[in-house]
Amino acid sequence: MTMKKFFGLTLAFLMLFSLAACGLFGGDDPNDQDPTNGKTIDLQGQDFIIFADSPLTADPRSDRYAGLNQDAKIALIAAVEAKYNINVVYRGFPSNATWGGARERWIINNVVTGSPAGHIYQVASTSVPTLARAGAILDLTDLIGQYGDPDFPESKKQFGRFLDGHYIYDDLLPLNTIGIYYNMDLLEELGYDKDLPSQMWLDGNWNWQTFETLAKDLDAAMSDREDHYVIGGRTYNWSYSMIHANGGFIVNDQLDVGVLEQEGLAAVQFVADLYHEVRWRSESSLSLTVEQEFVDGRVVFHNGEFWYAFNDARFGNRSFNNLGFVPFPTGDHTAADLSNYSNMIQFGPASYVISRGYEKENIPVGFEDFFIHDELIFQIWSEMQYFGDPEDALLEFELGLLSYYGSDLSVEAHMDVIQKLSNDLFYSFGADAYGQIEGSMMLLFESSVKQNNVRETMEIVRPILEQLIEERFID
Template sequence: MKKGLLLLVLIACVMIVVGCNKKSNTTTTNNGTTTNTDCPNNSCEDEIQYDFGGKEFIIMANNPNTADPFNDNYEGLYQREKQENQKRVEQKYNIKVKYVPFPASASWGVSRDNFIINSEVTGQPQAHVYNIAASSIPVLATAGAIVPVGQFYEKYAHEQFLTYKKEFVKYKGDYYGYDDSYPYVDVGLYYNQTLLEELGYTPNKPTQMWLEGNWTWDTFEEFVRELNTKLDETQGKYPMGGKVNDWADGFVPSNGGFYLNDNLEIGVDRPETIAALEKLAELYNTPGMWVSEVDYAYSTEEKWKQGNVVFNPGAHWHLFDPSRMGSANFEVGYVPYPKGPAVVNGTAEYRQITQIWGVATYVFSGSYQDVPEGYERFVFSTEAIFKIFSELMYFGDLEDTFVDLSIDFLKYYADEESVDAHLQVLDKAYNEMLYGLGEDAFSWATDSCLSMIVNSIKERNVRAQMTILRTKMEGLIEAKFKE
């Protein structure tokens, strides 16, 4: 009943917040002319007439069924508008847009990178456009499998992309991706409100503390240490649970730290990062504080799912995945990671990852650069491919996106306060590039970057381990990305 009554208020608040940043539907160009951005990507007037002879325009998508607007399983907003865009594009260019899957052996990450690289460098491109995680851009760009497309942004890119997404597809000053999705923060701390209420607390106390501006490392630590005096480890109950690296992935940017940025600058030994890892090491090594028995392939502690752990890190989609948080039979609240001291004192910016692999985007085949002059109207070129793809996109009002997210959050979160807290950090996303180093970064081999971060916390030797890790990362960067 409460959710139903307050949903309209919540949506109104979202619309007010977004309205403050709402853009006009007209854009003034460098020469002073004004164009109507309701016409997709200012493409309604073209001096060139294209005819690609009915060729297929191939988009290799993570899941073609959910990406293709004409598929019954399409997911996302603006299905009708995207259908109209596709019909218009197919007629205008005389092409057939086709969404195809990656092979099962190229499901994601390194295997997908290798598939794209092998296809492109052997002169057998499998698509004009590829769906990837942004952390893959450095390795694909270095291999020459994809091409920078930033030079086309001024002519064809939508203002919304340039404002919100552009920096997520950047590598060494060039831009490689394009898409119409908003890069929002989907991670945070999920907590058992039912258990907190049983312990005598207001069920959503952590979220209230965030909304009041009082959710910092200090207040978080004070709270979990208090919980530790009330929860009996011998009965399998703990304040904290979940994978150590998931906690680190949230605490590091909540203090303005990072592991590796898009300029390949290493941040594992920066003071903000060290402070985050040392804080977690202190908590991890407190008896009875933290259980971490979950299999590395998943994200949710079994004892959390059983209702015996207060906090577990995760993403909102975990709440409808039964292998993660979907089997929880208690009230679940959401709170962002607490703010670190560098953020509190104003020397760093609060940030969070979207997902550890980075945002999803689309990149462009490196096989279409050498088109003979005068043949651009009949033979696919990089510019034509980008132009066509840009006209398939549909950038709706961000109010629609945020309202859609709010409604989805409310399906799974226990209260509107949790939804409000999540909305407050939606735009705090940044692009962590560590996993772009490949299996040496994210495998569970004892000498991987991920294992070194985890072990530095467990063994409480953060500074020494991060010094070693920096040297390792320097070697990986030299080997993978040397020009």
């Protein structure tokens, strides 16, 4: 049912209700029921609908809730339900909107047809440009200023920026789970201290030059092992992270393209040079991107994410015992204080956006407190967020690392970069960016390394990106 039809069916009731609320029918002044702002907002038991990837793990009231501050968030939900007379409902996305572009199209279609399915949607932050450009989600810039919590962290806020707007708001703290994983047992077997890479990072001595030197030394040390490799993993994944560790970007939130900037070019060229200097295995399935040789204990270094450590399709079934971690090395353009050092979450962190289609200006004057509208949606959602001490989230994550990493030094090295993230919109371009088909930019990055024609390939990638930006995101 569209908002206009709903207004028509309920307007008479609300006029009657408003008379009662004004005390014309006798009874207590309803303003006494709400000590906040001196007025009652009664939404008559309407559902406040939040679509999430997994409702059971997203809803704090569920036994399977996977977040932090569960008791506090349960109390906040109870408070808004009582204050606004609503029912907070978490729902899962339908089968035709499970992820990525399919979810974007579903959200857009619902809003465009005048029937938004929910008030809040969980999306990957790289979906923001597409949803914002389609007019499917709300620009929250003014609402954050009016109702937002001052503790809304910049580390998360950055992922909601797109051009001049801001589109996400939630209390999920993004963490850098990405880095270089290494086989500590193999490293020791080859005659090196098992903590050497992590210690080099902590000593401030993990950069392109020292990484290259170690890689070449390891290559020489395994010269009699034809089935062993120094490095494993798809070279495009290595390239993305090296670019950001070197202070670069691919596409930033202002839609600037950085692949031909020195920070980006130099980083991919470093990967290409190293690929041709040492034994590097980069032949894995594009859907799994993990080399079996690393799992089998025959590769020293492999790019990855923390969840790989316990996922059986990634590193979970590894044949060796001790898994180490070291951040990507600093590059020639990395600032000495690491202020421009970051990493790229390819699809961006899980984030929550607010649906368009509930515009306050479409509600008859005087009835704004009886219908769920955009401003009220943000107000309710904001009051459901709990911005606790970020150290609590960091401590919980650190405890998880201790369970899977082979030494405290690996944990310390990871925690040293735990919040070093930047918002890169490269994967906002969908299959053009990450498609497993010839011509996708992901595979162009791969070929630029393997064929060692980095500049020539980036001169192809940049106009592709600029054309896509013009077609999709520019008026």
